[in-house]
Amino acid sequence: MKKIHGFAQNILAGAVALMVVAFATHATAQTPVIANPANQEMVAKVVNVKGKARVSTDGKTWQTVAKGDLVKPGSVIQTAGNNSLVDIVLGTKDSTGTVGEGGAQTISHRGSGGGADSVGQNVVRVYENSVLAIDKLTLEQIGADEVSDTQLDLRAGQIMGNVKKLSAASKYEIKIPNGVAGIRGTTYLIAASGVVNVLTGSVVVAVVDKDGSVVTRVVSAGFRYDPATDKIMPIPTKVIDNLTAEYKRLNYPPQTPPTTYPKDHTIVFVSPNQ
Template sequence: MKLAQRLIACGVAIIMAVVAMEAQAQAMKASKAKVRQVRGEAQYKANAAADWAPLKTGMVLNPGAIIETGRGAQVDLFLSDIGSVVRITELTTMGIDKLNYSRAEDEVIVETELNLKAGTILGNVKKLAAASRYDVKIPNGVCGIRGTEFKVSANGVVYVISGVVRVTYTPPGGQPIVRDVQAGQVFIPPAAAGEQPQVRTVEPNDPVWQQVKDMPSVTPPPEIQVEPLPTPTPTERPTQQPGHPTGTPSSSPAPGNSPS
């Protein structure tokens, strides 16, 4: 009897968990990425099967899009619903795998997954809700972002300027290595098999400080507001005096002089 009750209780718990997961999944909405700025040559695919096309400022990209930058190029993406800005540097290939969000009471839960296949990106992410996930995948691991200013390269080097990034790095033929990289630190992957990764303090003269400082704000730029021109004030008509045409000022003889 007790065994049956336990089985029933377990079954109910499983059903409730599944229902809760489905409800959360249904509440999630797909977001979009807006191309805030493009410098140099960059191209994109709407999805893996699509053809490459020029990337231009003002475009809106859906999840599944892939971006590729040329030499000297730079692309800024604004993820409005996610609360994030991503700067894609030159010679970089990055996919937007997931951009989901849901609003619950006074917080926003996000599920973001960027796939950094080659090159380097910089990011600025607002503080996330506890249930949120913001991951940057790299060929040998994944970086879990938590309300952070960061710089991630596909080779596994991760800079953290503010916040925390949990780096899970799997060296070739090895086991996953997990490190929590704090603000002001850089994660450097092992150079050879059998070695451990290093977490160092970022030097004060490292260019990354200025690179992150130059990032655009997470807050969206204000829309250009066209103010109406003021209504012109009607010009006052001069007072007409007897014997003079309208608009012509009258003249009086100077004192002591008589008119000729």
């Protein structure tokens, strides 16, 4: 399929947005809206790099990606070679993170308070021979809610990620050459071809068919959608096991020391004369 532009892309984004909003607002209470005009720009922090990877802010000049780099919106990440990958965490500029074995990380976001909630934030793994553009990352405080807008553009290859629970007004979208996917509270694997595997949550996918019509599908946990066949099928058990293991390597909580220690029950005899 040819890459879609302009009007068609807007139609796709609109279709996904409407369905995502429908899901988010179902059984959600209305809260007073007090807008804060100051939007906060987020960044993608590189927490793990393997093999060859580079980043560009203008599409012309490239720099090698290194662990700890902060990648701003408007940048493009590219991986090359077998088994190369880049793991990024999406957060505010004052986020901090450490990487343990297997790419585990603890990220502290503004307002998260650290602790358990700081593990398993919005993480994206960019696989080998992939191109991912970070189009938009913003955060706005509206009333008691944090409203985020995340827009990624997967131009080649595939990515895996998880999305924490979002507020009803928040948006997390991934463009692909022939469509767009809307993601909420989901663990996913998506390829530039449009094939989507969903481990948890659900993904709304809108793609342009061969005749130019827009096809919208909702993919639930444990299922895979392939736009080439327009079929939603259960993910094979072996594939689910492999994806689950891969996700654990991507986002496994770091080991912490025990909070309690075994008591020493050794009996010590003391002479009454000393």
